[in-house]
Amino acid sequence: MFYLIGIGLGDAKDITVKGLEVVKSSKRVYLEAYTSILTVGKEALESFYGREVILADRDMVEQASDELMEGADTEDISFLVVGDPLGATTHTDLILRAVEKNIPYFVIHNASIMNAIGCCGLQLYNYGETVSIVFWTEDWQPESFYDKILVNRERGMHTLCLLDIKMKEQTIENLMKGRPIYEPPRFLSASQAAQQLLDIVERRDKDQKTDADLTPSSICVAVARVGASDQKISTATLKEMAALDMGPPLHSMVIPGHMHPLEKQMLRLFAASDQVKNDLASEDER
Amino acid sequence: MFYLIGIGLGDAKDITVKGLEVVKSSKRVYLEAYTSILTVGKEALESFYGREVILADRDMVEQASDELMEGADTEDISFLVVGDPLGATTHTDLILRAVEKNIPYFVIHNASIMNAIGCCGLQLYNYGETVSIVFWTEDWQPESFYDKILVNRERGMHTLCLLDIKMKEQTIENLMKGRPIYEPPRFLSASQAAQQLLDIVERRDKDQKTDADLTPSSICVAVARVGASDQKISTATLKEMAALDMGPPLHSMVIPGHMHPLEKQMLRLFAASDQVKNDLASEDER
Incomplete structure (x- = not known):
């Protein structure tokens, strides 16, 4: 077998x-x-x-x-x-x-991360399509994941963002010379992913915006080392997230859509700042 | 702890x-x-x-x-x-x-079924929103899950359908008399779910149809007892599924959206009929 x-x-x-x-x-x-x-x-x-x-x-x-x-x-x-x-x-x-x-x-x-992402408190059946955020290079900076996030958000759905992993990469030189020498593995961090999203938000700043569009103060959630004893979950604004150190890999990120009160309450447990805590407070707590 | x-x-x-x-x-x-x-x-x-x-x-x-x-x-x-x-x-x-x-x-x-549904061969990141199909009664026959399936299909996404479970139900009489007597548990089967979908398809037959709409010959996938040694997966048309016995619970169902060749090849492994096998064949195999 x-x-x-x-x-x-x-x-x-x-x-x-x-x-x-x-x-x-x-x-x-x-x-x-x-x-x-x-x-x-x-x-x-x-x-x-x-x-x-x-x-x-x-x-x-x-x-x-x-x-x-x-x-x-x-x-x-x-x-x-x-x-x-x-x-x-x-x-x-x-x-x-x-x-x-x-x-x-x-x-x-x-x-797998596809269901264990439930740990952040956003309900699995409120997720839309999962996206992958890739490492940008100087001349390759795709934005398609952002458009998929918007499609989900327009329908109120959350988006799980899987973050890029580079294993066994070769430099152009080693590749050309056929040398089996590999670069150390690289893992896209939640802060790098948040920065790439911020870059897209800024680039599109002149376009006509909808409610689904992200802004630097949009809430996002990062999870790191899910299931391990040092698992970490943080809720932050996109801008805060870009500066947040979630520690060793693997990281994933969630961009929430419409949140139910119970979902907000869960995300508050992991708030990285008072501002986020306040943003996620129910009406009568403010 | x-x-x-x-x-x-x-x-x-x-x-x-x-x-x-x-x-x-x-x-x-x-x-x-x-x-x-x-x-x-x-x-x-x-x-x-x-x-x-x-x-x-x-x-x-x-x-x-x-x-x-x-x-x-x-x-x-x-x-x-x-x-x-x-x-x-x-x-x-x-x-x-x-x-x-x-x-x-x-x-x-x-x-959980949210990720183990990968067993049928449709890729998890091609799923849209998950829906629940509930037991219909004579005077309560909601169709909202069908509309969600259509929204997913319009975008080419698959839909995982969780099927209703009724535990500890009471008859109206026992409820009124406060008697703690419960009915045996009931589990919606894939064939019942397929029949409810067929009923909706028939009711809406006069409406203007789009490519996303289901027909009696649309392909669907049923899974039963996922992870157990007697796990069963079947790919069938909706009409065939309504007559298919998947055995003891729990069942779940998937309505595919756009399928990649590798996904079709996997679904073919579980084809319940030659017609389905042929529907899922690649162009050069026909």
Whole structure:
């Protein structure tokens, strides 16, 4: 059996009991290591599982699936994914390849940021389309995520913003010379994402604005290391957020749409300033 | 500490290792028993945890939170929720009450249908707003979920439809006489939901139609008992779905929007008929 196993978001102990049993009895255990990270490393997983864990990078997963699934028709192979295997990043292509090879598969689900974002208090069924905010470069500064946020806000919906992750990047020079030297991984922080949104807001300042448009004082929510013991949630204005240090990765951000009183009350728990606390107060508390 | 612990969707072993450790060392363990069910009962949980589990019904959670959280300032109390504690059903009100009482809280996340629906192969970030389809009665047949599905489809987005659950219902007679006698729980099936959608389609048949409108041959996806060993996924036309038996609860349904080739390929794995298989075939396979 080829098992796709979600290992959750926090640390080694966020795997399910069912998942752990499969890992312990598998012939080989792979860890998908290019779309997300846990707050703990491969070594912590190996020590907790009592098993060797093989890092699977994008090339291996996309091009060497024969190797990955070898023997899975008669033995158990585990493929671990941070969060849920079919969550923010989808591994349906692996399922399709398993089916093609007549290899049975089973998915062991877990929390992913797509549902654990509920921790900030905004209700999951009030979210619209999820967006990705990418690292801007000097000459590539897409704004499409902002337009999607507006579409959601026009309908009163919240937007979960997944923040860019750059793993195994190469400099142009190393790429040209074919040297397998990679840059350290980079993770877009909530403050960087807020700054990019502010830049867009400023650029569009001359356009005709609607109520859905963001301003520097729009409320946003940042979450960091969800599920870990040092998880942090902050509610701030966009301007405040651009200067806020949420600590080590991974970060995500939410741009609220219309908020119900209970949602406002929850966001107040995480207010980064008195101004935000006041903005989120119910009418009779002001 | 007051722990809100997601126990996932399948069976007793879908709790995380972290969650199980907390359950084992908690003073009291509650199971929220009115918004969802596992495929296994309370007894299976008790035997797996080696602990007594107290069923918490809606009255207890909403009105007796003092009792629920008693002692949580000095000892650990566990509150178990099927899926994720802040998933499809939110328990943020409990968090707010804990904070008010100066009781520390911690959320242990898990898979919920809001992310595990990824199992059908439609990508989570292509979903719009989630809707709830309720049991119709003779004189109460709301259609608002259909309009929300259309709004999503107009933008090419998929719609996750959560299907109604009726727990602890009373007949009018028992209610009037104050007798604490409850009807057996009821769960809206995917086929009932499909039939209600077909009824709406028929009623609106005279209206001006758009491409987003559903027809009896629109493709839909049903999932049943996600995460359990007898999980079932079926892709069918709306008309076929209305006659399809997905087995025991819980069921959920997805109405796809625009589908990418990889998404179509995944849905084909679960096709209930040759017609659906053909509808989902890529151009060069036809």
